[in-house]
Every structure is written in C-alpha cells, then in structure tokens.
Amino acid sequence: MSDPDAPASSAFRLGAVPKPALWLGLSGLLPFAAFAAMAHLAPAPWDLRALMALAGYGAVILSFMGGCRWGFAAAGIDAQGPGWGRLVVSVAPALLAWAALSLSPAAAAVICALGLIALFAADLSLTRAGGAPAWWPALRLPLTAGASASLLLGAAADVASR
Numbered sequence: 001m002s003d004p005d006a007p008a009s010s011a012f013r014l015g016a017v018p019k020p021a022l023w024l025g026l027s028g029l030l031p032f033a034a035f036a037a038m039a040h041l042a043p044a045p046w047d048l049r050a051l052m053a054l055a056g057y058g059a060v061i062l063s064f065m066g067g068c069r070w071g072f073a074a075a076g077i078d079a080q081g082p083g084w085g086r087l088v089v090s091v092a093p094a095l096l097a098w099a100a101l102s103l104s105p106a107a108a109a110v111i112c113a114l115g116l117i118a119l120f121a122a123d124l125s126l127t128r129a130g131g132a133p134a135w136w137p138a139l140r141l142p143l144t145a146g147a148s149a150s151l152l153l154g155a156a157a158d159v160a161s162r
Contacts, residue, residue, distance in 0.1 A: 016135040032150035039157040051105040054154040058112030059097035066093030106158035113151035120144040
C-alpha cells in the first residue's frame with residue numbers, strides 16, 4: 001500500500017489539495033487576470049495604472065510565497081528544520097520582489113513572473129525532500145502558471161503600447 005502523504009502520490013492531483021487552500025489560491029488569481037486584462041484593454045492612463053497594480057500584486061504574492069517557505073522551515077516539517085539554506089531561500093523572494101518594484105512596471109512584472117517560476121521549481125525539490133506537504137506542487141502548478149502568464153501578458157501590453 002502506498003503512502004498517501006508521499007510526494008509522488010499527489011504531486012499534481014488537485015483533488016489532493018485541501019479545499020480551502022485550493023479555493024483561496026484560485027481566487028487569488030482573479031486580480032492577476034483582471035489587472036492583466038485591464039493593462040491591455042483600458043485607455044491611457046488606466047492601462048499603466050493596471051500594469052502598476054499587477055506588478056505590485058505580483059510582488060506581494062512572490063513575497064507571500066517566500067513566507068510560505070519560511071513557515072515550512074520554521075515548522076520543521078522535515079528532519080532538517082530551519083537551517084540557513086532553507087531560510088535564505090525563503091527570504092530571497094521578498095527581496096527580489098522589493099528590488100523589482102524599483103524598476104518599470106513591465107520589468108517588475110517580468111521579474112516577479114520569473115521569481116514565481118523559479119520558486120515553483122525550488123518548491124518541487126523541497127516537496128521531494130519532505131519539507132512541504134505532498135499536495136503543495138498540485139496547488140502551486142496552476143497558481144504559478146496563472147500568475148506568471150498574467151504578469152507576462154501585462155508586461156507585453158506595455159511593450160505593445162510603445
């Protein structure tokens with residue numbers, strides 16, 4: 001009999017994700033989609049304001065995802081506990097997001113998208129090592145894809161308007 005908590009058993013099955021986490025995570029995609037659409041469809045200057053809001057929201061979410069990793073490390077989900085490596089990886093997203101916001105909104109959106117993608121890859125590794133719940137990748141995949149796509153689409157609106 002296989003262990004239901006093993007990372008391989010539920011790595012990408014949305015049914016394994018706790019319902020509150022799934023619903024809250026999916027509803028967190030709504031601002032991404034709305035601001036990306038507004039960046040393309042709204043008249044000036046609202047298109048730029050939408051892109052700024054999109055980049056800001058992306059920075060907040062990237063920081064939040066780092067905070068999730070801090071929580072996993074601090075809780076000692078695996079035997080390694082809160083070591084330097086895990087904690088450094090958990091604060092890096094917030095620092096990256098903060099630095100990104102000093103750039104243009106389009107550049108900030110791209111950097112936040114790349115940060116979310118990189119953190120997803122790190123989360124896969126963390127889950128395989130037993131440092132995150134087995135269902136974590138199943139939640140992170142659609143959320144990372146939706147958020148990153150929205151951020152990149154929003155940045156593309158800025159490029160297209162020039």
